[in-house]
Amino acid sequence: MKYNTMYRLSFILGFFFLQIIPLNGFSQEVNKYWVFFKNKPDTVFDPFHYFDKNTIARRVRNHLPLYDWYDLPVSNEYLSIVQKNCSKLKTHSRWFNAAVILATDSQISIINQFAFIDTIEQANPLTLQIADFTEFENKLELNKISDDLILDSQTKRMGADLLIEKGLTGKGIRIAIFDVGFSGADKHTAFQHIRSRNGILKTWDFVKNEENVWKGGWHGTAVWSCIAGKLNGRWSGLATDAEFLLARTEIGNKEPFAEEEYWVSAAEWADKNGADIINSSLGYTDSRYFPRQMDGKTTFITRGANLAAKKGMLVVNAAGNEGDSNWRIVAAPADADSVLTIGGVEPCCDYHISFSSYGPTRDMRIKPNVCAQGRAFCAKENGESNADGTSFASPLAAGFAACAWQAKRSLSNMQLFDELQKCASLFPYFDYAHGYGVLSADRFLNNIVATPSFVAKKASTTSETGDSTEYIQIEVDDKFTTTNPEGMDYLMYYCIVNTSGGLDSYTVIKVHEKIPVQFKTNAYSTGTKLRISLQGYMSEIQFK
Amino acid sequence: MKKLFYSITLLIGSLNQLSAQDVVFKMDPAVDTTEDKSGPNLKNYWHPYISFGMCIDPGSAGATVKQPHLDQFSFGFRYKNRLAEHLAVGLDISYNVNDYSLKQNASKTLPDTVQYKKQGMIFYNAQVGAYIRFNFGKRGNTLGNYLDLGAYGDYVVSHVQFTKFNLPDGSIVRARRTQLDYYQKINYGLLARIGFKKLVIYGQYRLSDMFYPSLKMAELPRIQAGIQFILR
Numbered sequence: 001m002k003y004n005t006m007y008r009l010s011f012i013l014g015f016f017f018l019q020i021i022p023l024n025g026f027s028q029e030v031n032k033y034w035v036f037f038k039n040k041p042d043t044v045f046d047p048f049h050y051f052d053k054n055t056i057a058r059r060v061r062n063h064l065p066l067y068d069w070y071d072l073p074v075s076n077e078y079l080s081i082v083q084k085n086c087s088k089l090k091t092h093s094r095w096f097n098a099a100v101i102l103a104t105d106s107q108i109s110i111i112n113q114f115a116f117i118d119t120i121e122q123a124n125p126l127t128l129q130i131a132d133f134t135e136f137e138n139k140l141e142l143n144k145i146s147d148d149l150i151l152d153s154q155t156k157r158m159g160a161d162l163l164i165e166k167g168l169t170g171k172g173i174r175i176a177i178f179d180v181g182f183s184g185a186d187k188h189t190a191f192q193h194i195r196s197r198n199g200i201l202k203t204w205d206f207v208k209n210e211e212n213v214w215k216g217g218w219h220g221t222a223v224w225s226c227i228a229g230k231l232n233g234r235w236s237g238l239a240t241d242a243e244f245l246l247a248r249t250e251i252g253n254k255e256p257f258a259e260e261e262y263w264v265s266a267a268e269w270a271d272k273n274g275a276d277i278i279n280s281s282l283g284y285t286d287s288r289y290f291p292r293q294m295d296g297k298t299t300f301i302t303r304g305a306n307l308a309a310k311k312g313m314l315v316v317n318a319a320g321n322e323g324d325s326n327w328r329i330v331a332a333p334a335d336a337d338s339v340l341t342i343g344g345v346e347p348c349c350d351y352h353i354s355f356s357s358y359g360p361t362r363d364m365r366i367k368p369n370v371c372a373q374g375r376a377f378c379a380k381e382n383g384e385s386n387a388d389g390t391s392f393a394s395p396l397a398a399g400f401a402a403c404a405w406q407a408k409r410s411l412s413n414m415q416l417f418d419e420l421q422k423c424a425s426l427f428p429y430f431d432y433a434h435g436y437g438v439l440s441a442d443r444f445l446n447n448i449v450a451t452p453s454f455v456a457k458k459a460s461t462t463s464e465t466g467d468s469t470e471y472i473q474i475e476v477d478d479k480f481t482t483t484n485p486e487g488m489d490y491l492m493y494y495c496i497v498n499t500s501g502g503l504d505s506y507t508v509i510k511v512h513e514k515i516p517v518q519f520k521t522n523a524y525s526t527g528t529k530l531r532i533s534l535q536g537y538m539s540e541i542q543f544k
Numbered sequence: 545m546k547k548l549f550y551s552i553t554l555l556i557g558s559l560n561q562l563s564a565q566d567v568v569f570k571m572d573p574a575v576d577t578t579e580d581k582s583g584p585n586l587k588n589y590w591h592p593y594i595s596f597g598m599c600i601d602p603g604s605a606g607a608t609v610k611q612p613h614l615d616q617f618s619f620g621f622r623y624k625n626r627l628a629e630h631l632a633v634g635l636d637i638s639y640n641v642n643d644y645s646l647k648q649n650a651s652k653t654l655p656d657t658v659q660y661k662k663q664g665m666i667f668y669n670a671q672v673g674a675y676i677r678f679n680f681g682k683r684g685n686t687l688g689n690y691l692d693l694g695a696y697g698d699y700v701v702s703h704v705q706f707t708k709f710n711l712p713d714g715s716i717v718r719a720r721r722t723q724l725d726y727y728q729k730i731n732y733g734l735l736a737r738i739g740f741k742k743l744v745i746y747g748q749y750r751l752s753d754m755f756y757p758s759l760k761m762a763e764l765p766r767i768q769a770g771i772q773f774i775l776r
Contacts, residue, residue, distance in 0.1 A: 122682070257682070286685040290585075293684075326580070351569050358571070432573060491568070508569035 030087050032258075033108060036098040036118040040072045047071070054174055054274025062312035062412040070095045070307065078116050085111050091261065095268055095307045100261055123257060123300075147386050150347050151231060151377035154396055155238055158372065159441025163238055163403045166445065170228070170239025170402035172409070174201070176270035176313075177395070178263055178280045179223055180250035181205075181216020184381035188221065190229035190236070191379075194244065199228075202273055205248040206262035213248045218381035219391065220246070223281045225379035226395035227402075236378060238399035245275050250282060257288065257300075263333075264304035271311045276405060276413075278313055279398035280305075281391035283320040283331025283357075291329055295362040299332040302339075309338030314401055314413045318394035319343040319368040320357035323433075330357045330367045340401070340417055341367045343435055344374020344393040349488055350425060351508050352433040356390050359432035364502050368435040369417075370424045372396040400439045407445060419444065429533035431495050431506035443536075450536035453477055454492075459518065472541060473518040474532055480511050490535065492516055497529040497540075504528075584687045590623045595746065597770020599644070606653030606762030610645040616768050617641050624677065636673035636696070641666065644764050654762040655705060655726070661716075662708040665764065667727070669698040673735060687774065692737035696748065700729050726755050737772070744772035 047056065047067040059066055074092045079099055083089040086103040093100075100123060103111065112120055163169070182203075185191055194200060203213040213220070224246070229236040247269065249262035263280070270278055289299060296302060305315050317339045320331035334341040334357070344356035353374035359367030376392035377384060397420075404423075405416055421427060423444035426437030442448060454476040462468050480490045494517065495506035509516055511534065519530060524543040531540045582588045597616035602608045609615070620638020627633060643666045646652060648659040655665070675694025683689075705721040733750040747769040755761040 286584075287683070289684040291685075326583075358573075360573070431571070433569065433571060489566075502573070504574055505570070505572045507567060507571075510566040510568060512566060 030102045030104055032090070032123045033101050033103055034096070034098050034121045034123045035082055035101055035111060036096065036120070037075065037078050038116050038118045040069065040075055040097060042077070043072045043075060045072050051272055052274035054276075055271060058274065058276060058312045061410065064312050070097075070310075074099065075116075081114060081116075082111060091265060093261075093264055093268065095264065095304065123261070147377050147384075148232075150373075150375055150386055151234055151236060153347055154226070154373045154376045154392075155235060155399075158238065158396070158400050158439045159444075160235065160238055162441045162445065163400075164235075166407065168403040168407050168441075170242030170399065171406055173239060173277065173402040173405055174243045174245065174273075174275050175227060175239060175277045175279060175398060175402055176245040176247060176266070176273075176275035177220060177224055177227070178247045178249045178266050178270075178278065178282070179220030180252055180282075181218070181248050182213050182220040182224060182246055183215055183218045185218075185221040185224060185246075185379070186214040188225075188379050188381075190221075190225045190231050190384075193230055193240065194228060199242070200244050200246060203246045204266070204269060206265050206269075207248055207251055213246050216248050216250070217252055218379075219281070220248070221381060222376075222378035222385075222387060223279065223391060223395045225384075226376050226392045227279060227399040229379050231377060231379060231384050236376070237395060239402035242399075242402045245270055245273055260284065260299070260301040260304070263301050264307075267304055267308040267313075267315075271308065271313060275313055277398055277401055278308060278315045279317075279395050280315070280333070281318045281389075281394045283318060283334055285320065285322055285327045285331045289332060291327065292362050294329055294332060294335040296335045296337045296365065299335075302333040302336045305333035305336040306338045309336070309413060312413050314405070314416055315339045316394055316398040316401060317341055318390035319359075321355045321389050321391070322357045323352070323355045328358055330359060330361065334367060335361045337361075337365055338414065338417070340397070340420060341369050341435070342390060342394040342397040343368030343371040343433065344388075344390045345371045345434065345438055347373050347375045350434075350438055350491060353388070355388065356393070356433070359435070360502065364500070366430055366435060367432070369421055370397060370435045371438050372400070373438075397439055400441070403441070404444050425536060426493060426533050426538075427536075429493055429495075429531055429538040431493065431503060433506070434493075448536070450538075452539075453480060453534040453537040454532065454539070456532070456539055456541055470521045471518045472521055472530065473515050475515050476511055476534060478514070480534060481514055492532065492534045494530065494532040496524065497531055499525075499527040583685045585626065585683060585685045587626055588624070589626075590621055591774050591776035592619070592621050593638075593744070593772050593774050594619050595640075595744075595770055595772035597746070597768045599765035600747070600767040600769050601765045603644075603765040604763040605651055607764050608647045608649070608652070609765055610647055613645050615643055615645070615765075616770060617643075618671070620671070622774075630679045632677040632679065632690075634675055634677060634692075636671065636675070636694075638671045638673075640669050640671055640698075642669065642768075654764070660707045660709040662706075664706040666704045666706060667698075667700050668702045668704075669700055669731075671696055671698050673697070675735065675737070687739060687741050689741070690737075690739045692735070692739065694735050696733055696735050698731040700727060700731070703727055726759055726761060728752065728754065728756060733766070739774075742774035744774065746770055746772055 082099050086101040086107050088102040090100040203211050205213050225236050227237040228240045247266040249266045250259055308315050317334045319334050319341050322328055333339055344353040346353045356374050361367050372393040374393050375388045377386050421436045423440050424436035425440050430436045454474050457473045459471045459473045460468050484490055489510035492509050492511050496504040498504050528543045529540055595618045598612055599609050599615050618638045618640030620636055622636045624632050624634040646663045673694055673696035675692040677690050677692045679688050679690045681689055707719045709717055731752045733748050735748040737744050737746040750766040754764050
């Protein structure tokens with residue numbers, strides 16, 4: 001019996017090891033690697049043949065060369081040599097001049113010997129991933145605000161009426177959407193107007209390597225409807241006349257690292273096929289990274305997103321839904337400095353919706369950049385629904401960006417990026433929850449200059465002991481002490497800026513009184529600044 | 545301590561904004577962006593767990609148990625101290641219940657040779673375990689995929705012998721016997737676990753005998769395996 005027991009124990013432990021070894025690789029097990037090459041020799045490249053004409057036009061508009069080193073193909077000779085020496089060549093990237101391979105340690109040792117190899121990074125340990133959480137989780141809500149009001153406000157608060165009046169509907173703008181899938185979107189009435197004019201130019205499923213993207217989940221369907229959908233006879237997005245490239249880059253709940261490779265492949269595909277804007281309502285957090293890695297240069301997808309922006313595309317990404325989780329901050333690639341990161345605000349008013357991820361990035365850059373409504377009425381696989389998430393704020397903003405670009409087509413992508421920040425409701429004020437505020441067509445098209453809405457006054461009090469205390473009092477115009485035309489209180493935003501330019505604190509208050517807030521001057525160190533914003537007017541006071 | 549300092553500073557700071565404000569939103573990045581030292585892939589981490597297991601071996605002759613049968617339930621806390629990216633050590637403290645359902649057959653000798661309708665031996669244990677963890681693959685602030693190897697010690701808090709049988713008149717009698725003294729108070733063994741984030745498959749092998757060797761009683765199954773769910 002003792003022998004029998006030991007035999008069984010060996011069997012169990014053996015079973016455990018068999019589970020572990022193939023997943024993670026001891027010396028002869030296969031792992032996934034990124035193999036970066038040193039150069040791109042002997043490559044022939046004709047941009048007019050390779051790129052869509054829209055790509056050429058975009059590059060010309062952006063004052064970019066028709067092609068650069070990144071666009072050159074990876075050397076076939078290098079790929080061939082690597083392929084012969086690995087278990088499988090999975091894919092390759094022009095932008096990164098790299099190949100993704102499956103190889104054993106001994107194969108990697110051989111490949112590493114070749115003179116043309118720059119570096120080799122282990123990409124994905126082929127682990128079984130059981131996702132804790134996915135950004136795509138829609139927080140369906142039964143809430144007090146009706147679907148009709150949400151649908152109305154999600155576009156109108158950004159100035160839909162004005163954009164439509166000016167004929168700005170994203171015409172001539174090509175938008176690529178990267179998502180988990182577009183289930184039902186091929187038949188949904190919300191997109192009939194796009195299908196009828198052949199507005200879907202290309203689709204590609206990077207997960208399965210096939211054209212069919214009408215599967216995988218309806219998150220992409222919902223996102224698309226927030227860019228250009230028509231629900232219940234009303235527009236649910238702003239770029240209703242744009243053209244679309246639809247890519248499936250997400251697997252869903254499994255969330256392996258490969259999704260980032262798919263994203264970068266899709267960005268190269270979008271560039272090749274003439275996309276002007278990429279909307280990506282996804283982000284990667286603690287299943288792969290630490291908050292300290294949200295520094296705009298570490299994660300693979302962030303580096304890919306920055307490269308996409310260098311090609312003249314405007315990359316719009318959701319900030320993430322981590323505001324009320326331990327992670328809290330924006331999720332890669334929203335940390336990239338060239339990505340327009342979109343936070344969410346409440347449907348009722350212009351302050352932060354609780355789940356929207358915060359900035360700054362770990363290297364203290366402003367994120368999110370701007371905001372849109374964080375709760376939207378959108379298309380589902382069958383029918384429509386009200387859903388929460390910066391996943392929906394991002395396409396609302398992407399739709400706005402398409403209209404804005406149509407209006408000012410000569411802007412480069414980064415000029416448009418700046419203009420979009422400048423037209424947001426709070427600009428030049430910002431904080432790490434709202435960025436520069438909610439996008440506004442009125443401010444974008446009409447260069448509205450805010451008039452002073454308050455004054456800062458000095459005041460002092462003297463105690464019984466004769467000690468004097470000085471204050472800065474903020475006194476608002478009388479009209480702001482009542483409610484606004486929508487029946488809501490006016491909101492005042494203020495923040496304390498430290499000497500490094502970062503924010504020590506930021507606050508939003510309702511304005512009820514003539515003096516809604518005052519600050520004790522001796523409580524702040526020299527050089528600290530107080531910034532206050534009310535109705536687009538900002539004032540800055542430096543403590544001495 | 546750093547968080548407390550920031551909190552006090554900001555509390556004092558907030559008192560300096562004197563007015564009847566109606567604050568709808570307030571953030572203090574200096575506090576909120578302080579990175580934690582405790583987390584699934586940080587220096588320290590603890591979490592509760594529950595597990596369900598069963599005997600893998602049938603037990604020695606005379607003490608075979610019914611299979612498959614849910615024999616083990618435990619609730620506990622696990623502490624992990626990360627030493628390196630792929631290496632950690634830790635401790636478990638748990639309370640577990642081992643419920644062995646004995647087969648009633650002619651060869652049965654534990655705890656007696658009488659054949660009942662049902663018979664069980666239930667041990668309520670306080671368990672302490674220590675383990676070394678090998679993590680595999682790249683991961684963020686998650687538990688990731690890992691192999692734990694370690695040892696455990698059980699202290700039997702109480703033991704119940706349960707029998708169910710029919711009387712000649714057909715009535716059912718259920719009997720519970722406690723304060724028995726044939727079992728050893730302390731047991732120990734080896735453990736192994738394979739974890740995929742919050743899902744763990746575990747196995748344990750009891751090295752010690754369950755009963756006093758001098759009594760020469762048949763031995764209950766030594767190997768148990770099951771599934772654990774990390775609750776945090």
